[in-house]
Amino acid sequence: MTLLETRNLSGGYRALTIFSDVNLTIEPNTITGILGPNGAGKTTLLKTLAGLLKAQSGTIRLDGNDVMPLSAHDRARHGIALVPEGRQIFQGLTVKENLGIPRSASRFSAVEFDRRFEEILTIFPRLRERLGQLGGGLSGGEQQMLAIGRALLLDPKVLMLDEPTQGLAPIMVSQVLSSLEALRGRFSMLIVEQNRDFLDRLSNSKFVFRGGKLEQTT
Amino acid sequence: MSRALSIGVAAVTAVLLGVAWLGWIPGVTSSTITATALRALALMGLNLIFGVVGMLAFGQAAFMALPAYFAGIMDRMGVPLLIALPLALTMVVLLARAVAEVLVRLPGVYLAVGTLGFGMVVEGLARAFPSWTGGASGLVFEHGRNFGTNVWCAIAVVSLAFGVGCYVWYVRGAVWRRLRAIRHDELAASVLGIDVHREKAKIFTIGSAYSAVGGLLLFHYVGVLIPEDAGVVRSLEQIGTLLLGGAGFLVGPIVGAFLVDWFFVISGYAARYELVIYGATFLLVVMYAPQGVSGLLLRPWKRLAGDKAEKAPVVEIRHSVAAVSSDSRVSGRPCLLLHNVTQSFGGVHALVDISLDVKAGEVFTLVGPNGAGKTTLFNIVSGVLRPTSGRTLLDGVDITDLPVHRRAALIGRSFQTPRLVPELSVLANVVLRVDQLSPKLSEQARQAIALEQLRMFELENLSYLSVAEVGLGQRKLIDIARAAVGNPPIVLLDEPAVGLTSAELMHLSEMIRKLKRQGCAVVIVEHNIEFVSNIADRGIVLDSGREIARGTVRDIMAEESVKAAYFGALS
Amino acid sequence: MNPLTQSLISGLMSGAVYALLAVGLVLAFHTTRVVNLAHGESFAIGGLVAATLADAGLPAYVFAPVAIAASVLFLLAVERFLLRPRRSWPIGNLILVTLAAAFLTRGVLQLAMGVDPLSFPRMFTGAPFRIAGGVLPPQGLALIVIGVTTAVAVTLFLLFTPLGRKLRAVAENPDAAELLGVNVDRARSLAFGIAGALGGLSAVLLVPLVSVDYQAGLGMTLRGFIAAALGGMAPATVILAGLGLGLSEALVTNYAGALAQDPIVFIALIAVAVWQSRKIAFGGTGRA
Incomplete structure (x- = not known):
C-alpha cells in the first residue's frame, strides 16, 4: 500500500505559485530523491508536505488518509518528519535538550523513546560526546547529525531531508550518507539534493524539478 | 500623491470648510472648526513621523504642550508675547532635535518606549512644579481672548493651509521616495546612499515642529493647559485619531481630527465614554482598516485615476552621474x-x-x-x-x-x-538611487537618467509598472540595474x-x-x-x-x- | 527611623514587582517576538478585580485566585484573538495592536471600575518587622519573598523542565519546533498565560500596600520593559535588573526626591538602549 501520495499538488507563497501539479507516490521503506x-x-x-506552508490546491494522503487539514505539528505526530534546510537546530539548547523536544509528539512510547535515544547516540557517537554542549557550538556536520537524530526520535513513517549535504565537508557528507544507508528499509525517505552522486548512492527512484514541475529521471 | 489629487482634496476640503462655517453641518460651529484645524495641524507632525516614515513615536502630545508651557511661563515672567511665542517654538524644536538625535539610533521598540517615557516625564514635571505650570488646575492663557471667534477661525484655517502647503512642497519627488524607502527597508535605503539616521532625525524634528505650532495655537485658543494634555493618553489618542483618518495620507490628519471632534460634538460630549471610544476605534482601525478612512475613500478614486507613475518627458542627458573619473576605469587596474x-x-x-x-x-x-x-x-x-x-x-x-x-x-x-x-514604480525605484548620486539635478533629468539605465539593461518596458506587478526574476534584474546606476x-x-x-x-x-x-x-x-x-x-x-x-x-x-x-x- | 534602610526596603518591594512584570514580558516577547504593550494591563486588571471582590466582602483565598485568573484570561485573549490571527504582520503593526488593546482596556476599566484609586486589605497582617532602622510590613516581606521566588521559579521552569524546554525551542525557532511536533500556538498561549499570572500575582501582592486605578497599566508596562531591557531580555538577568531598578528608583527618591524619579528612570532607559545598540552596525540597521 502506498505510504504518501500527492495528487495535482500546487504550492507557493501567497499569490506566487512555485510548483504545480506535482504527483508523487512514495512506497513504504523506499528512498526517493529529488534533484x-x-x-x-x-x-x-517539502515545506508544503510538512504543513509549514498551506497547499494552494491538490491533495496529500498519508496511508490513504487526507492530511491537508492537519497542522505541521500534527503531521509530525502522524509520522511526517522534515529535516529542514540549514538544519535549524536550537542553538541555545544543549544537544540533549534538542533531542528531547520531540518526546511528547513521538509515536514511540516513553520507554521506547529512551531506548531509541540511546540508539541515536550509537548511530551518531559524536553526539554522545557533546550531549551537554549548546547546539550552536556544534560543527556543520554535527548539527546535521543532531537534526537527523532529532527527527528520527519522532518515529517517522517518512523522513524528508532538505539538502542534507549542503555546506558539509566531504568527510561529513560520507558519514551522513553511511548513516542514512544504515537506516534504509526502516521507513521511507524523501531526499532533496543538488548533489547527484549522493542521491545515486541512496535512492530507489529519482525525480528532477524543472520550472516547478516534477519529472521522473534515471 | 499626484498633483491632481492634491488639488481635488484641497477643493473638497475648502467646500467642506465653507459649509461647516455656514453652520450647515449639525453641531459644527466656527469654534469647532478652529479647534479641529489646529488639532489637524498638530497631527500632521505625527503623520510625518509615524504615518509616512513609520517611526513609533508615542509621545507627540508632549511636543504640543511644551511650547505652550514655555510661552505661558515666559508670559508670567513678563516676556512680551511676540518674543515669547517664537522663543518657545525654537526651544521645543531644539529639544526635539536633541531627543531625535538619541532616539532615532535605537531599534523601533526602544523608540516607542522612549517616546512614551518622554511623555510621562513631561507630564510628571508639569505636575511637580505647580508654581510654574499651574499644576493640576492648569495654566491659563489670557491673550487668546483678545481675538474674536471668527479671527481665531481664520488664524486656524490659514495656519492649517500653510502647514498643508509646506507639506506638499516638501514631501514630494526625491524626499517622498527617500522616506518610503526608509520606511520599507532601512538597510536597503542606506546601501543606496541614504543617511537613514539623519533623515529620521530631520523628520522627527520637522514633525515635532508641526506638533509644537499646532499645540501652541490650540492651547492659546482653548485658554487652559493641564498636565494630562502632555501625557501618554493624549499621545495615544492622537495615534488613534491619525489611524482613523489614515496614517501616511496628506488628508489623514484632517479627516481624523474632523471625524473625532465632530463625533464628540454630536454625541453631546460623551466624556465618560471618551477613553473607551478612542480605544475601541483605535483597535478596530489598526486591525481591520490600517489605511483608515482616507484609504477607504481614496481607493476608488485612485482606481479611476489609474494609479500609475507619471511619465516624465524624456530629456536628453547631458549630465553624467559617474561617481569617479574615467581614468580609474582602465581594465586591470586594482x-x-x-x-x-x-x-x-x-x-x-x-x-x-x-x-x-x-x-x-x-x-x-x-x-x-x-x-x-x-x-x-x-x-x-x-x-x-x-x-x-x-x-x-x-x-x-x-x-x-x-x-x-x-x-x-x-x-x-x-x-x-x-x-x-513595493509601493513605488520600477522607474521610481531606480530614480531613488539617482537621487542620492546626483541630488543637484532636476527631477526630470534624474528620471531621464533612470530611464536610460533601464533602457541600457533592456528593462525599459517595465519602467512604469509598480513593483508588485513585476515577477521575482525581473525584480532581481531591476535591483541589479539600480545597483549599477552611475557606473560605480x-x-x-x-x-x-x-x-x-x-x-x-x-x-x-x-x-x-x-x-x-x-x-x-x-x-x-x-x-x-x-x-x-x-x-x-x-x-x-x-x-x-x-x-x-x-x-x-x-x-x-x-x-x-x-x-x-x-x-x-x-x- | 533610618531613611536609607527604609528606601532600600521599599526599593526591594517595587523591584520584586518589576522582576515579575519583566519576566512575563520577556516570556511573551521571546515566544512571539512582540513587545506586548498591553502587558501592564494584567496588573491593573488583577488589582482592580481583587479590590472589587474584597470590597464585596469576599475573603483573600477567593479574591486573590480570581484576580489572578482574570489577568491570565486577559493576556490569553490578547494572544489568541489579537496576535495569533495576525502572525504574518510586521512587528511594528503588532506592537500598535497591543498598544490599542492597552488603550481600550484602560477605557473599559475606567467605565467598569471608576476613576478612584482602589485598594484592599493586606493578606499578611501582624506587627511590622524592624530591620536596621527600617520598617517592613509582613505584606511587604511576602511581596519580596513570593515575588522573587516566583520569578526564580519561572526561570527554573524554563531551564529545567520539558515544557520549559519546548518554550525555549519555540522562542528560538518556531518552525523547527513545529516540525518536531510542538504545538507552537499552544506554547504561545502558555507563555502569555504565565505572563498574565505573574502580572496578576504582582498586583495581588503590591496593591494592598499602595493602591491601583484604571490607568496603572501603561506605567507598569514601561517599568517592566525597562527592567527587561536592562537585563538584556534574558529571564535570569531580568530578575536582577528588576530588583536593581526598584532599588535605584528608591535611592533616587531618597536622595533627590520623588520628582526626580521619572526623569532619571527614563534617562537610565535611554542610556541602556544606547549602550545595547552600540553593537548595531554603524550605518545600517543590522546584519543583512
Missing part, C-alpha cells in the same frame, strides 16, 4:  | 583591496584573515557553502559591518571607517531577495542567478558582461556553478570563514579540495 537547481521549488514542496 | 580582514561575532569567527584584490573590468566570484562567510564579506565591503580587524581599500582610498551611506556612491549592491520599495567602480551581486528562469539567466549574463565592458569590477556570490564558470574570471573559495583556494575560475574548479567541499564528491 533540481536552487529556486526550482524543492524546499517549497 | 579596484577593491581587502587586507587581512577578520570578522568575529562574539567569539565566533565568520571570516579569518581574508585578503582580496579585485581589478577593474573583472568578474570576481566568491564561492563556498552556506555559512562560509560570503555575505559577511559583502557586508564588510558595503560598510554594513565594520571588520574586527583588517582594512578595506577602494581605488586606493581606505574606506574601512566610512559609514554605509557615505561609501554607497562608489559601491552598487544587489540583494539575494531584491529589496525594492564596483558592483556586488548576492546570488543574482537564484530563482531566475533560463531566459532571465541569459539576460543576467548579458548585464554582467555590459558592466564588465564599462570597466566595472563585479563581485558575485553564487551557488550556480555552471553560471559562475561561464561568467567569472577569477575567484576565491571560502569554507567556514577561511580561504581554501583562489585563482582563475578554471583552476579553482579543478582543485580537489574545492570539488570535495563544493560538489560533494564522494571520494
Whole structure:
C-alpha cells in the first residue's frame, strides 16, 4: 500500500505559485530523491508536505488518509518528519535538550523513546560526546547529525531531508550518507539534493524539478 | 500623491470648510472648526513621523504642550508675547532635535518606549512644579481672548493651509521616495546612499515642529493647559485619531481630527465614554482598516485615476552621474583591496584573515557553502559591518571607517531577495538611487537618467509598472540595474542567478558582461556553478570563514579540495 | 527611623514587582517576538478585580485566585484573538495592536471600575518587622519573598523542565519546533498565560500596600520593559535588573526626591538602549 501520495499538488507563497501539479507516490521503506537547481521549488514542496506552508490546491494522503487539514505539528505526530534546510537546530539548547523536544509528539512510547535515544547516540557517537554542549557550538556536520537524530526520535513513517549535504565537508557528507544507508528499509525517505552522486548512492527512484514541475529521471 | 489629487482634496476640503462655517453641518460651529484645524495641524507632525516614515513615536502630545508651557511661563515672567511665542517654538524644536538625535539610533521598540517615557516625564514635571505650570488646575492663557471667534477661525484655517502647503512642497519627488524607502527597508535605503539616521532625525524634528505650532495655537485658543494634555493618553489618542483618518495620507490628519471632534460634538460630549471610544476605534482601525478612512475613500478614486507613475518627458542627458573619473576605469587596474580582514561575532569567527584584490573590468566570484562567510564579506565591503580587524581599500582610498551611506556612491549592491520599495514604480525605484548620486539635478533629468539605465539593461518596458506587478526574476534584474546606476567602480551581486528562469539567466549574463565592458569590477556570490564558470574570471573559495583556494575560475574548479567541499564528491 | 534602610526596603518591594512584570514580558516577547504593550494591563486588571471582590466582602483565598485568573484570561485573549490571527504582520503593526488593546482596556476599566484609586486589605497582617532602622510590613516581606521566588521559579521552569524546554525551542525557532511536533500556538498561549499570572500575582501582592486605578497599566508596562531591557531580555538577568531598578528608583527618591524619579528612570532607559545598540552596525540597521 502506498505510504504518501500527492495528487495535482500546487504550492507557493501567497499569490506566487512555485510548483504545480506535482504527483508523487512514495512506497513504504523506499528512498526517493529529488534533484533540481536552487529556486526550482524543492524546499517549497517539502515545506508544503510538512504543513509549514498551506497547499494552494491538490491533495496529500498519508496511508490513504487526507492530511491537508492537519497542522505541521500534527503531521509530525502522524509520522511526517522534515529535516529542514540549514538544519535549524536550537542553538541555545544543549544537544540533549534538542533531542528531547520531540518526546511528547513521538509515536514511540516513553520507554521506547529512551531506548531509541540511546540508539541515536550509537548511530551518531559524536553526539554522545557533546550531549551537554549548546547546539550552536556544534560543527556543520554535527548539527546535521543532531537534526537527523532529532527527527528520527519522532518515529517517522517518512523522513524528508532538505539538502542534507549542503555546506558539509566531504568527510561529513560520507558519514551522513553511511548513516542514512544504515537506516534504509526502516521507513521511507524523501531526499532533496543538488548533489547527484549522493542521491545515486541512496535512492530507489529519482525525480528532477524543472520550472516547478516534477519529472521522473534515471 | 499626484498633483491632481492634491488639488481635488484641497477643493473638497475648502467646500467642506465653507459649509461647516455656514453652520450647515449639525453641531459644527466656527469654534469647532478652529479647534479641529489646529488639532489637524498638530497631527500632521505625527503623520510625518509615524504615518509616512513609520517611526513609533508615542509621545507627540508632549511636543504640543511644551511650547505652550514655555510661552505661558515666559508670559508670567513678563516676556512680551511676540518674543515669547517664537522663543518657545525654537526651544521645543531644539529639544526635539536633541531627543531625535538619541532616539532615532535605537531599534523601533526602544523608540516607542522612549517616546512614551518622554511623555510621562513631561507630564510628571508639569505636575511637580505647580508654581510654574499651574499644576493640576492648569495654566491659563489670557491673550487668546483678545481675538474674536471668527479671527481665531481664520488664524486656524490659514495656519492649517500653510502647514498643508509646506507639506506638499516638501514631501514630494526625491524626499517622498527617500522616506518610503526608509520606511520599507532601512538597510536597503542606506546601501543606496541614504543617511537613514539623519533623515529620521530631520523628520522627527520637522514633525515635532508641526506638533509644537499646532499645540501652541490650540492651547492659546482653548485658554487652559493641564498636565494630562502632555501625557501618554493624549499621545495615544492622537495615534488613534491619525489611524482613523489614515496614517501616511496628506488628508489623514484632517479627516481624523474632523471625524473625532465632530463625533464628540454630536454625541453631546460623551466624556465618560471618551477613553473607551478612542480605544475601541483605535483597535478596530489598526486591525481591520490600517489605511483608515482616507484609504477607504481614496481607493476608488485612485482606481479611476489609474494609479500609475507619471511619465516624465524624456530629456536628453547631458549630465553624467559617474561617481569617479574615467581614468580609474582602465581594465586591470586594482579596484577593491581587502587586507587581512577578520570578522568575529562574539567569539565566533565568520571570516579569518581574508585578503582580496579585485581589478577593474573583472568578474570576481566568491564561492563556498552556506555559512562560509560570503555575505559577511559583502557586508564588510558595503560598510554594513565594520571588520574586527583588517582594512578595506577602494581605488586606493581606505574606506574601512566610512559609514554605509557615505561609501554607497562608489559601491552598487544587489540583494539575494531584491529589496525594492513595493509601493513605488520600477522607474521610481531606480530614480531613488539617482537621487542620492546626483541630488543637484532636476527631477526630470534624474528620471531621464533612470530611464536610460533601464533602457541600457533592456528593462525599459517595465519602467512604469509598480513593483508588485513585476515577477521575482525581473525584480532581481531591476535591483541589479539600480545597483549599477552611475557606473560605480564596483558592483556586488548576492546570488543574482537564484530563482531566475533560463531566459532571465541569459539576460543576467548579458548585464554582467555590459558592466564588465564599462570597466566595472563585479563581485558575485553564487551557488550556480555552471553560471559562475561561464561568467567569472577569477575567484576565491571560502569554507567556514577561511580561504581554501583562489585563482582563475578554471583552476579553482579543478582543485580537489574545492570539488570535495563544493560538489560533494564522494571520494 | 533610618531613611536609607527604609528606601532600600521599599526599593526591594517595587523591584520584586518589576522582576515579575519583566519576566512575563520577556516570556511573551521571546515566544512571539512582540513587545506586548498591553502587558501592564494584567496588573491593573488583577488589582482592580481583587479590590472589587474584597470590597464585596469576599475573603483573600477567593479574591486573590480570581484576580489572578482574570489577568491570565486577559493576556490569553490578547494572544489568541489579537496576535495569533495576525502572525504574518510586521512587528511594528503588532506592537500598535497591543498598544490599542492597552488603550481600550484602560477605557473599559475606567467605565467598569471608576476613576478612584482602589485598594484592599493586606493578606499578611501582624506587627511590622524592624530591620536596621527600617520598617517592613509582613505584606511587604511576602511581596519580596513570593515575588522573587516566583520569578526564580519561572526561570527554573524554563531551564529545567520539558515544557520549559519546548518554550525555549519555540522562542528560538518556531518552525523547527513545529516540525518536531510542538504545538507552537499552544506554547504561545502558555507563555502569555504565565505572563498574565505573574502580572496578576504582582498586583495581588503590591496593591494592598499602595493602591491601583484604571490607568496603572501603561506605567507598569514601561517599568517592566525597562527592567527587561536592562537585563538584556534574558529571564535570569531580568530578575536582577528588576530588583536593581526598584532599588535605584528608591535611592533616587531618597536622595533627590520623588520628582526626580521619572526623569532619571527614563534617562537610565535611554542610556541602556544606547549602550545595547552600540553593537548595531554603524550605518545600517543590522546584519543583512
